[in-house]
Amino acid sequence: MLVFTPISSSTIALALDLAQQSLHITSPNPRVGCVLVEPATGHILGQGHTQQAGGPHAEVMALRHAAAQGHSLANATA
Numbered sequence: 001m002l003v004f005t006p007i008s009s010s011t012i013a014l015a016l017d018l019a020q021q022s023l024h025i026t027s028p029n030p031r032v033g034c035v036l037v038e039p040a041t042g043h044i045l046g047q048g049h050t051q052q053a054g055g056p057h058a059e060v061m062a063l064r065h066a067a068a069q070g071h072s073l074a075n076a077t078a
Helices: 006-020 058-068
Strands: 033-038 043-049
Touching: 006 033, 006 043, 033 058, 043 058
Parallel strands: none
Antiparallel strands: 033 043
């Protein structure tokens, strides 16, 4: 049985909100939101959404966001 904590539920909601930002710009790629989290604390390290078709996917944008903030991604969860 899968159980969501309040932190994981809010993180999933954020990823879905980020995906909304990709509406009508990503075809043929899917609309995706990505949130990178430090699992012990729930601290958000990076976030992003799929860019215009031909551009970076959500995961790349989240990695770039985390790097720009100087976050280590050791043990991070997407």
